[in-house]
Amino acid sequence: MDGQAWVRGPVGVDAAKRVTMAGCRSVLVMVPTMTAGTRLSEVVPLLEADHRIQLIYTVPGAMERWHGLDEYVHGLGAMVLPWGQAMRERYDLVLTASHREIEHVRGKVMVLPHGVGNAMSRRYSRKAGGATRATTGLDREVLTYRGRVIPSAIMLSHEAELAILRTRCPEAAHTAVVAGDICLDRMVASRRFRDGYREALGVREGECLVTISSTWGTESTFGQHFELYQRLSKQGCKVAAVLHPNITAAHGRAAVRGWLGDCIRAGLTVIPPDRGWQAAMVASDLVIGDHGSSTMYAAASGTPTIIATDPPPLWPDSPADVLMRNTPRLDHGAKLWPQLTKAMAEHSGPDAELARVITGRPGEAAAILRSTMYWLLGLAEPTRALPMNPVPVPWTS
Structure with a gap:
């Protein structure tokens, strides 16, 4: 058990005596990380307007939590069950963008990637600590339990x-559905709102916005080249930082903002990890990044991009490998601004090769995801128009 008081919610003993909307199909949304939560936040809108469906959230795991995760989930305003209670119930559908704890839930489980692809770009799992065998997110060990x-x-x-x-x-091959990538679809569709995103970020007419994108870990932009935030803040351009949620989850928001304090005082905008990173990528004149998903999405959706890091070993022809092959590298020993202006001047549009390896169903992800969820729920798909919401305007902090 996780020590939390159980919730008198729409499932469990005597639930029929509590509910106002009767007969709903139950959908459990598992949020073991903020990264998984932000990906699922792109999928949940495909269901949430349907009064036949009750959405229920939980943070899996009894003994460990990422810093800030409970606050994030409860901040959604959703029905949240403690993990111990969530494991006791049966659901019509379980949505997850992670493999964590999926063997402990009861119901039809739908697994989505939490970033670019399921196969992953890194050859070796950092979770294993010194792994010597190449792995993917599609291995038997993460998709099966006791056979x-x-x-x-x-x-x-x-x-x-x-x-x-x-x-x-x-x-597990019979369970596969090729759905494409809803995140890339939304970013591409949102480019027509670019001016509005720039205005929300405080970018003045004629001003250049450069965003530094970082995944987490020691091979990331933040981990390898922290000085970039300081160097860019002195270049006279508008600068934003998109940080992987695990950076603040592992170090704490106060520590990260403390480290960036001088840059923030010089004008750096730190984009909250749960709202706005996609819009920042769309709004940017240039993204400086690493092998992480946010950098890949920037390049594939059409923003000029330059790579600042040496990546870990990658799977050949993976999206990150394609990104590294196709994208100019930053020379940290040379003057910064001439390299950035050169990258912007030579940019010729979205990286089409990268987009092709990210999604096999461009523009179709929302439709495929919705039809699959309703098929699993045993409900007729709504006739209402498919919601393809633009990426949200950034919150700035």
Whole structure:
């Protein structure tokens, strides 16, 4: 048990005596990390307007939590069950963008990637600590439990992932659905709102916005080249920072903002990890980044991009590998601004090759995701128009 008081909610003993809307299908949204939560926040709107469906959230895990995660989930205003209670119930559908704890829930589990793709770009898992065997997010060890395939649907980004699944966990291949990438679809569709995003970020007419994008870990922009935040803040351009949620989850928001304090006082805008990073990428004149998903999305959706880091070992022809091959590198020993202006001047549009390896169903992800969820729920899909909401305007801090 997780020590939290159980909630008198729409499931469990005597639930029928408490509810006002009767007969709803229950959908459990599992949020073990903020990264998973932000990806699921792109999928939940495909269901939330349907009065036949009750959404319920939980933070999996009894003994460990990422810093700030409970506050994030409760801040959504959703029905949140403690993990101990959530494990006791059965659901019509379980949504997750992680493999954590999925063997402990009861219901049809739909697994989505929490970033670019399921196969992952890193050859070796950092979770394993010194792993010597190459892994993917489609391996038998994460998709099965005691010989049982856990997911009822594995949402793949590309046909290439289906080939990987058939090799790494063939018994789960029948659950695969090639759905594309909803995050990239939304960013591409949101480019027409670019001027509004720039205004929300305080970018003046004629001013250049440069965003520093960082994944987490020691191979990230933040971990390898923290001095970039200081150097850019002296260049006379508008500067924003997009930080992977695990940076603040591992170090604490106060520590991260303390380290960046001088830059913030010089004008750096730190984009909250749960709202606004996509809009910042769309609004930017240039993104400086690493091998992480946010940098890939920037380049694939059309923003000039330059790479600032040396990546870890990557799978050949993975999205991160394509990003590294196609994107100019920053020379940290040379003057900064001439390199940035050169990258912007030579930019010729979205990285089409990168976009092709990120999604095999461009523009179709929302439709495929919604139809799959309603099929799993056993409900007729609504006739209302499919919501393809633009990415949200950034909150700045």
